[in-house]
Amino acid sequence: MRPVRLGMVGGGSGAFIGAIHRIAARMDGKYVLEAGALSSDPARAQASAAELGIPRSYDDFSAMARAEAARTDGIEAVAIVTPNHMHAAPAVAFLKAGIHVICDKPLAATPDQAAQIAEAARTSTARFFLTHNYSALPMVREARALVADGVLGELRLVQAEYLQGWLADPAEGKQAEWRTDPARAGAGALGDIGTHAWQLAQFVTGQTPAHLSADLSSMVPGRPVDDNARIALRYASGAKGGLWVSQVAVGQENGLSLRLFGTKAALEWRLQDSERLILTPKDGPAQLLTRAQDRSASFRTPPGHPEGYLEGFANLYTDIAAIIRGDLAHQDRVPGLDAGLSGMAFIAAAQRSSAENGAWVEVGS
Amino acid sequence: MRPVRLGMVGGGSGAFIGAIHRIAARMDGKYVLEAGALSSDPARAQASAAELGIPRSYDDFSAMARAEAARTDGIEAVAIVTPNHMHAAPAVAFLKAGIHVICDKPLAATPDQAAQIAEAARTSTARFFLTHNYSALPMVREARALVADGVLGELRLVQAEYLQGWLADPAEGKQAEWRTDPARAGAGALGDIGTHAWQLAQFVTGQTPAHLSADLSSMVPGRPVDDNARIALRYASGAKGGLWVSQVAVGQENGLSLRLFGTKAALEWRLQDSERLILTPKDGPAQLLTRAQDRSASFRTPPGHPEGYLEGFANLYTDIAAIIRGDLAHQDRVPGLDAGLSGMAFIAAAQRSSAENGAWVEVGS
Amino acid sequence: MRPVRLGMVGGGSGAFIGAIHRIAARMDGKYVLEAGALSSDPARAQASAAELGIPRSYDDFSAMARAEAARTDGIEAVAIVTPNHMHAAPAVAFLKAGIHVICDKPLAATPDQAAQIAEAARTSTARFFLTHNYSALPMVREARALVADGVLGELRLVQAEYLQGWLADPAEGKQAEWRTDPARAGAGALGDIGTHAWQLAQFVTGQTPAHLSADLSSMVPGRPVDDNARIALRYASGAKGGLWVSQVAVGQENGLSLRLFGTKAALEWRLQDSERLILTPKDGPAQLLTRAQDRSASFRTPPGHPEGYLEGFANLYTDIAAIIRGDLAHQDRVPGLDAGLSGMAFIAAAQRSSAENGAWVEVGS
Amino acid sequence: MRPVRLGMVGGGSGAFIGAIHRIAARMDGKYVLEAGALSSDPARAQASAAELGIPRSYDDFSAMARAEAARTDGIEAVAIVTPNHMHAAPAVAFLKAGIHVICDKPLAATPDQAAQIAEAARTSTARFFLTHNYSALPMVREARALVADGVLGELRLVQAEYLQGWLADPAEGKQAEWRTDPARAGAGALGDIGTHAWQLAQFVTGQTPAHLSADLSSMVPGRPVDDNARIALRYASGAKGGLWVSQVAVGQENGLSLRLFGTKAALEWRLQDSERLILTPKDGPAQLLTRAQDRSASFRTPPGHPEGYLEGFANLYTDIAAIIRGDLAHQDRVPGLDAGLSGMAFIAAAQRSSAENGAWVEVGS
Incomplete structure (x- = not known):
């Protein structure tokens, strides 16, 4: 499956839910984040986009909706991760531009705003999704x-x-x-x-x-x-x-x-x-x-591997990337050759002791 | 931070631990997967690489180590996700090529293989990491x-x-x-x-x-x-x-x-x-x-948001990508406008009832 | 402390809450059960009293209140363990007779009945207790x-x-x-x-x-x-x-x-x-x-010995009494000499093995 | 069933396991405690027996075994609740006297002591029980x-x-x-x-x-x-x-x-x-x-009533006995008429409010 070209409104650096949406979009490799209006403050929007490596940054969501809709390689969907009262306006703009909307909950801050979104959704070719995660x-x-x-x-x-x-x-x-x-x-x-x-x-x-x-x-x-x-x-x-x-x-x-x-x-x-x-x-x-009985197939690991399993792995990968880039602050918490050799010594000692009916043996190194 | 260029040995389609490593590498956006020798079967290696969108696919890890080391934009690190007895040979090859190794555990299948890795690590400019996740x-x-x-x-x-x-x-x-x-x-x-x-x-x-x-x-x-x-x-x-x-x-x-x-x-x-x-x-x-007391800062969500939180979000994003690409099989489990409007009706009804000292009110739609 | 002479209204054989009250009264040895009107059916009342070894049985609670109040060694307190609608009448009778009332909850079936009890309590020298256990x-x-x-x-x-x-x-x-x-x-x-x-x-x-x-x-x-x-x-x-x-x-x-x-x-x-x-x-x-932090001193066992601890012991005592009386149905679940000797063999074997640095030894018998 | 006449060796006032055995023996009303050699210190033995209301107190277990065996209404069983090294001697004495022994675990302090008990049990008409509770x-x-x-x-x-x-x-x-x-x-x-x-x-x-x-x-x-x-x-x-x-x-x-x-x-x-x-x-x-699935019928309360249930009841009974005897220290923690009337007011208010479709009503008193 070709990854979906994604944009984001809100979610500048330091934002909580924006970062969550980006991780979620990355996890299965189904999206590429290509455009953003990450902040209502243009300078902050630009800086955040640069920091996150997002190719196209816009000063406001209206300009973004227009420009992206006009490109043949424009975004196909947009994530709206602003505070509640700022859901309706971008949602309407992107729905009108025919771009799918993935909106954080709740729908809006007022019934009026909700009605505007509903009206725009009714007349759009694009779909509207709400992340009740x-x-x-x-x-x-x-x-x-x-x-x-x-x-x-x-x-x-x-x-x-x-x-x-x-x-x-x-x-x-x-x-x-x-x-x-x-x-x-x-x-x-x-x-x-x-x-x-x-x-x-x-x-x-x-x-x-x-x-x-x-x-x-x-x-x-x-x-x-x-x-x-x-x-x-x-x-x-x-x-x-x-x-x-x-x-x-x-x-x-x-x-x-x-x-x-x-x-x-x-x-x-x-x-x-x-x-x-x-x-x-x-x-x-x-x-x-447990997930052994689940039929939705909505997980990435076998039963018993708690979902944090993936984050444990990611913690290692992220620490390793930092080390590779020269930041050694956390190198002592990343297992390396010593851990591997110790594991091998453990296996060998256990096999030796068991072969001798449980004699106490030195572990070695 | 510039993402690390990553390669992978093993982990062809259907593999368990290879998929886990890829998710982990993707999660924080610190890596780009650019090369792979995903299977010892060249055809399967090619097909897997194509399916995963990995630019450069190799028939065997030796060729990969040589070729990538020779490129100025070659991979900087390689993930080895093969069965235990196949850790040593690629680890040695990449360490010799000066490419960092991220190896699944245990280190090797035999003490001999472990010694080979240790020797290669000792003389390499690259580092060796073991994913005791x-x-x-x-x-x-x-x-x-x-x-x-x-x-x-x-x-x-x-x-x-x-x-x-x-x-x-x-x-x-x-x-x-x-x-x-x-x-x-x-x-x-x-x-x-x-x-x-x-x-x-x-x-x-x-x-x-x-x-x-x-x-x-x-x-x-x-x-x-x-x-x-x-x-x-x-x-x-x-x-x-x-x-x-x-x-x-x-x-x-x-x-x-x-x-x-x-x-x-x-x-x-x-x-x-x-x-x-x-x-x-x-x-x-x-x-x-709980994580409220943790000092390692090794998590992406506030305390109480269990680590599966991210996977719940990712499940939505992945279902949405499928819908956008025309696969509607799971569209009924993705919240959309109706869920949003129902939430707004709930808020309004609750506020109305509470204003009337708890009178029973119709929820509306 | 001299045990309190207790009577009971309701709680004939087969009754649930009456049996519970009797166990509770027995547990710390603070009561002797000396009189009862255990059922509104006189024959059943007599049979239950005999079965339970209660010295004085009455056909109805009014007679019991009168007679017991008249004795110098009459009951000092009465437990009322009838259904809700049958709390008020005996409670009033015993309160009027100057006998303390220990009544199961709730107080009564109707507000009227509750008021009768309240009135009687107000004018009695005796006290009223409600077992919100x-x-x-x-x-x-x-x-x-x-x-x-x-x-x-x-x-x-x-x-x-x-x-x-x-x-x-x-x-x-x-x-x-x-x-x-x-x-x-x-x-x-x-x-x-x-x-x-x-x-x-x-x-x-x-x-x-x-x-x-x-x-x-x-x-x-x-x-x-x-x-x-x-x-x-x-x-x-x-x-x-x-x-x-x-x-x-x-x-x-x-x-x-x-x-x-x-x-x-x-x-x-x-x-x-x-x-x-x-x-x-x-x-x-x-x-x-846990009870290690409790300050009410309302328990009989050290922290960690769950309250069922006492019941486990009581199960043994009760099985043993049956065996002594010739009912051997459950003798196989009561530990005896064999269990004791096996425990001694276990101790000896463990000490021998440990003295030989963990050598495998036969347990013996 | 006629209660079993029980004696006790050890378990003077302040003893832990002796008190437990007494509660266990009392719980189902299957025993009467009639004799004791509660301490190796005769004065303490006497005082403890008096305090516990045990009719016959002995200075030592040998005298007790002889005397009780000689009585037609002597004890039928004895509980031995002394430290481990003091199990064997009384166990042997009572077994020889034809009196059943209920002994705390472990069997003995040494293999020799264990052998003595085993020998005595082999030749006795009485039985030996070990309280692995x-x-x-x-x-x-x-x-x-x-x-x-x-x-x-x-x-x-x-x-x-x-x-x-x-x-x-x-x-x-x-x-x-x-x-x-x-x-x-x-x-x-x-x-x-x-x-x-x-x-x-x-x-x-x-x-x-x-x-x-x-x-x-x-x-x-x-x-x-x-x-x-x-x-x-x-x-x-x-x-x-x-x-x-x-x-x-x-x-x-x-x-x-x-x-x-x-x-x-x-x-x-x-x-x-x-x-x-x-x-x-x-x-x-x-x-x-849970006990709903248990088939041993070894409990006194329905499933879900934890075994501590009985102790909660017993706590009330014991507090009430103290109050009746004039010790009012804990009377504030024993529910009485006020609790009962409050419960009735609660029921009435809830029924009134519900009849008015959930109107807020005053609880009253």
């Missing part, structure tokens, strides 16, 4: 398959939670600042993480609640957006549920979870143990499903 | 830092385990075949996973056992290599330890773990819960350390 | 002490859950029957387990919610009482909370839990891991508190 | 049943561990003192906890290792007994195993565990999670077995 994890996809297969019977109870503690104090720092500004974020915890919990429950159950009853709070005095939301859900099917999101739940780093109870079985998934699914049939013991 | 995980690096800082006091007890169950029956399949062939693998579980456990303990403790007593078994009748090894360890410091590796431990997918007990504290790490470290001071409660 | 577990008592000490700072969020699955189908059996009968139970899940969750949160936090918003359901068609309740809580302090109880949460055996988040730390306790408390300070790693 | 836990009994049923296939690998940390420093206190005295204990960790691990593995697998290779250590300088033992095991069946016991594993309170791997499935049990068994079939997901 948690629903793309292998065991979440397997959870959805289990529900669809009827393994749970009729769904009765749903509990989705997304608990964080990082905004337990008055916010500080760039990430916190725009997320607690109503103009830029639209909503607080509700938009930032509530939409993840909402989509996760929706994706896995295949159902959308018909009614809800909500209690939004700003637990930190003076905070202009919600930082805790407790929401009761009623489904048309008769199922009932709850959704609890918080950014003042101290000690919780990223406590996203989903619990489902049906007439025949229960299913539980937690982000902090993301490669496991607990399936409990009504009349039997709980089962711990 | 587990020791590059953030919490393993933090474990090492804690030991080095003296948090455990004097080390007394070490227990390293690496348990797998996939070879519990007579081996089948490509991966199993060469791993149970003494000529190609050198040793069985001992070499394949024992060296990982050995290096992990060594890396974290900073000590290498002076003596060992081993009991190697072939639990599967007729298997020509060890598939279970129980090894007692004695350190010069007076510490004692155990190392247990098995490939017949049914139900264990990849049970790598390390437990350390010192005079002041204990430390435990398990691959299946790889982002946590349990530190238990002698007189206090156990502490669950 | 979960709040008497060591780590729950420690949780309460931590909150009282201000370790959590100001309380912000409370989540109490009590999830069971045993009534997921239309109820069958004696336990289920009266619990789903509005006349006898008063409420469904709300009374049976909801009051436990309510009292647990109250006991640990030291606060009672001022307002609540509830959604009660009968998920099993035709069930006349609630089997699922989702309740939002508001405290006068500004804290907010949730309480979720269910008896249709399939696969949940007895999922009682409490999670608290304050301005300085979070605290989590789960019945299924009842001897551990997770305390997470805002800026530090989570700590796993 | 862990093997009497419900899930351990179920583990044994699963192995016996062939669920694991042929056993290949066994790993038993018993790790404690309480002797990591030079020993202090009564419990530590005799356990580290070779004359009284016979062996160190090996005898104290090693025999538990040995018997546990033996009980569950139904096999006894034929050969072993041991490495005993005294990690604490100057300690005259072993405090760490690493032992390799070989079974006649071809299975191999390991047994690791330590009393210097800091942070481990009571880490007893057993892991078994067969040709068809693996089984894991840990004391710290004693009511769960992890069964992993070779080709399926791991299953979490």
Whole structure:
């Protein structure tokens, strides 16, 4: 497959989610990042593009949409990784230019902005994608398959939670600042993480609640957006549920979870143990499903190699690249010949000892 | 930093560890893969290189080493991802050519081969790296830092385990075949996973056992290599330890773990819960350390975003690339405009209900 | 301390909670069970008393209250272990007779019955106790002490859950029957387990919610009482909370839990891991508190000996009593001389092998 | 069943294991404790007996054996709860007197003492029981049943561990003192906890290792007994195993565990999670077995009510007895009428709110 030519709006150096999108686009080699409007500050946009080795840098996304659409080798898709209130304008511009849009969540900061995107999508030849990344994890996809297969019977109870503690104090720092500004974020915890919990429950159950009853709070005095939301859900099917999101739940780093109870079985998934699914049939013991039981084929390593496996390898490669370029700061943590020879000495000693019925032998070097 | 020009020996299409190395090299954008001798079968080598978009393909590694060394824009480093018995020859060739070597573990299949690599490394201007990937995980690096800082006091007890169950029956399949062939693998579980456990303990403790007593078994009748090894360890410091590796431990997918007990504290790490470290001071409660406590800065996401986070994002990007290229098989699992609009409807309904003191409201669409 | 003379109302043979109360009263040797009105069926009451070796059996609790109050060696306290609607009448009778009442929860089936008990208690010289047993577990008592000490700072969020699955189908059996009968139970899940969750949160936090918003359901068609309740809580302090109880949460055996988040730390306790408390300070790693950190001294074994430890011992004693009485059915599971001699042979062999630097030795017998 | 008349040797006030045996004997009401030689110090023996309400107290066990055997209502069984070196003499005396012996483990401090017990048992009409209590836990009994049923296939690998940390420093206190005295204990960790691990593995697998290779250590300088033992095991069946016991594993309170791997499935049990068994079939997901799957009927509460449940109840009963006797120190932690009325107010408020479709209502009092 020929790699997709990709552009990016937002995500200048130091940005959190932009860097994540770039790693994701690189991981399977399916994209080449060819253009960017990485910052609303032209100088910063240029510097970031240069640093990242992106060939074409633009001062603003409108110019980028026009110029790229005009090129025969222009970008085919664009990633929008700006704050919520800056999703709609570029999304509309690129959709109008016939360029596919990959947009970070939530859709927008206001219903109006959302409507603009919807209108542009309706009349565009290009497609619109929203990166609700948690629903793309292998065991979440397997959870959805289990529900669809009827393994749970009729769904009765749903509990989705997304608990964080990082905004337990008055916010500080760039990430916190725009997320607690109503103009830029639209909503607080509700938009930032509530939409993840909402989509996760929706994706896995295949159902959308018909009614809800909500209690939004700003637990930190003076905070202009919600930082805790407790929401009761009623489904048309008769199922009932709850959704609890918080950014003042101290000690919780990223406590996203989903619990489902049906007439025949229960299913539980937690982000902090993301490669496991607990399936409990009504009349039997709980089962711990792993990727060995997953059918979505959404992983790159055999069961038991946790997804961090790839990052461990990448850490070595990145340290090695630094060493090759002359930065030896971390060379002591990269295994080399000594580690290899020690491993060989270990094998030889173990074989020698075992051949002598477990005699103690010197390891040698 | 200018990306490092990389070559690869082994790792043709369908290979397991070659694909892992390529993802790792891509993840941080520090490498470009420019040359390969991906298979000992020239036709397969060519086809794999074409499929992977690698510019220069060679029929054999010797030719590759010579040719690349001769180019001004030749590769600067090579990844060797062949079976164990095929590490030494290419490693020697590239080291002699002055090209850095990144070699999969274990070092070699025989002591002789290991000695050849050692000799070549000694006289080369290039460096040799061995990808003991587990020791590059953030919490393993933090474990090492804690030991080095003296948090455990004097080390007394070490227990390293690496348990797998996939070879519990007579081996089948490509991966199993060469791993149970003494000529190609050198040793069985001992070499394949024992060296990982050995290096992990060594890396974290900073000590290498002076003596060992081993009991190697072939639990599967007729298997020509060890598939279970129980090894007692004695350190010069007076510490004692155990190392247990098995490939017949049914139900264990990849049970790598390390437990350390010192005079002041204990430390435990398990691959299946790889982002946590349990530190238990002698007189206090156990502490669950996460990346929030890690000081190695070896990760790409904030604490609580498990390392699979990146893969979830990558799964979306890869599905989206397929959709853009016309393969719609998985389009129903990629969130799009509907998910975005539903999220907006959720936010609006929650705000409306909360404003009405929790009245039940319709979600709308 | 002289043991307390105890009576019991309800709890005839085959009863669940009556047997539990008797074990509890026996465990520390602080009570002697001397009288009972174990059933409303006089014949069954007599037979049960005889079987249990209770000296004085009564046909009804009124007669028992009168007679026992009249004796100089009459009971000092009575345990009431009847269904909810049968708490008030005996409680009133014994309180009026000046006999202490130990009553199973909930207090009563109706507000009227509760008021009768309250009135009787107000005018009695005797005391009234309610067996909310979960709040008497060591780590729950420690949780309460931590909150009282201000370790959590100001309380912000409370989540109490009590999830069971045993009534997921239309109820069958004696336990289920009266619990789903509005006349006898008063409420469904709300009374049976909801009051436990309510009292647990109250006991640990030291606060009672001022307002609540509830959604009660009968998920099993035709069930006349609630089997699922989702309740939002508001405290006068500004804290907010949730309480979720269910008896249709399939696969949940007895999922009682409490999670608290304050301005300085979070605290989590789960019945299924009842001897551990997770305390997470805002800026530090989570700590796993055990009985080694508990200050309530509410346990009989050293830390690490789980509470089941006592039951393991009791299982042996009870099997041994059966053997002594001639019932040999389970003699093969009771360790005896052979186990002892095997242990001695093990010790000797281990000492011999170690003295010979780990030589393999025969274990002997 | 008529309760068994029981005597006790050792276990004076303040003793650890004697108190445990008494609770165990009381729990199911199958014993009455009628005689004791609770201490080798006659005054202490008398005082302890009085304190515990034991009718007949003896100055020494020989006198007790003679006198009790001579009574028609003498004890039928005796519990021996003295240090290891004081097991043999009383065991022999009571066996000769025809009184059943319930002896704490290990059998004795020396092989000679063990032989004396064996000889006495061989010629006695009475039986000898050894309280390896862990093997009497419900899930351990179920583990044994699963192995016996062939669920694991042929056993290949066994790993038993018993790790404690309480002797990591030079020993202090009564419990530590005799356990580290070779004359009284016979062996160190090996005898104290090693025999538990040995018997546990033996009980569950139904096999006894034929050969072993041991490495005993005294990690604490100057300690005259072993405090760490690493032992390799070989079974006649071809299975191999390991047994690791330590009393210097800091942070481990009571880490007893057993892991078994067969040709068809693996089984894991840990004391710290004693009511769960992890069964992993070779080709399926791991299953979490609980008492709902247990067939030994060795428990007193329904599944999900952890065994500590009984102790929670007992804590209330014991606090209540103290209150009745005038000690009000802990009355604030015993739920009473207020808790009951609060629970009723909760039920009423929840029903009212739910009837009004979740309106916020005041809880009332």
